[in-house]
Amino acid sequence: MTGxxxxxxxxxxxxxxxxxxxxxxxxxxxxxxxxxxxxxxRLRRLVENxxxxxxxxxxxxxxxxxxxxxxxxxxxxxxxxxxxGEYIARDPxxxxxxxxxxxxxxxxxxxxxxxxxxxxFLKKINRLPYVRRSVTSLVxxxxxxxxxxxLTG
Numbered sequence: 146m147t148g149x150x151x152x153x154x155x156x157x158x159x160x161x162x163x164x165x166x167x168x169x170x171x172x173x174x175x176x177x178x179x180x181x182x183x184x185x186x187r188l189r190r191l192v193e194n195x196x197x198x199x200x201x202x203x204x205x206x207x208x209x210x211x212x213x214x215x216x217x218x219x220x221x222x223x224x225x226x227x228x229x230g231e232y233i234a235r236d237p238x239x240x241x242x243x244x245x246x247x248x249x250x251x252x253x254x255x256x257x258x259x260x261x262x263x264x265x266f267l268k269k270i271n272r273l274p275y276v277r278r279s280v281t282s283l284v285x286x287x288x289x290x291x292x293x294x295x296l297t298g
Contacts, residue, residue: 151196154179158187159197163296166200203293206256213257214284217267218249225275226250233270238262249280 151159154177161173170188174181191197206214221229226244230251234242243252253270257263263281271279 150194151191155187155191155196158184159191160296162197162200163293166202203291210258211256213260213263214287215253215255215257215263215266216282216284217251217253217255217270218280219251219253219270219276220248220278221250222275222277229270229273229275232273236266236269238266249278 157177158173161168161176170181170184174184177184179187188197206212219229219233230242230244233239233251233253236255238255238257239253240256241252241254244250245252255263255266257266263283267279267281270276
């Protein structure tokens with residue numbers, strides 16, 4: 146059991162939902178050998194404790210026209226790393242923002258429909274007074290992109 150009270154049954158439930166979040170409570174209960182009310186109560190607790198942050202889909206971004214994926218590394222003034230990260234995270238194109246170790250302070254992964262959108266995004270974040278340097282790489286090909294993978298393996 147973890148600090149949030151997540152037991153093996155909760156982990157099994159999370160893994161099942163990570164593979165297919167459209168499964169019904171009845172179907173989940175059958176697979177777990179539990180009553181539907183028990184599964185519902187466990188799900189409610191996992192959501193309330195923010196173990197499950199939200200139920201969502203995994204879209205095919207290329208099919209939706211988001212053909213440009215960028216990885217942006219930023220050097221930021223020490224006291225402003227979290228401010229910069231939180232500001233950047235509010236942009237709807239941003240998929241992830243990480244506070245990292247090494248030569249750079251933040252790593253940003255973002256998706257755009259075209260390079261013009263990327264250009265506007267980069268100019269916006271480079272205008273921030275506490276961003277000292279940025280390096281941008283474009284993704285040529287996605288070999289693996291799966292943010293639930295550790296749970297489904």
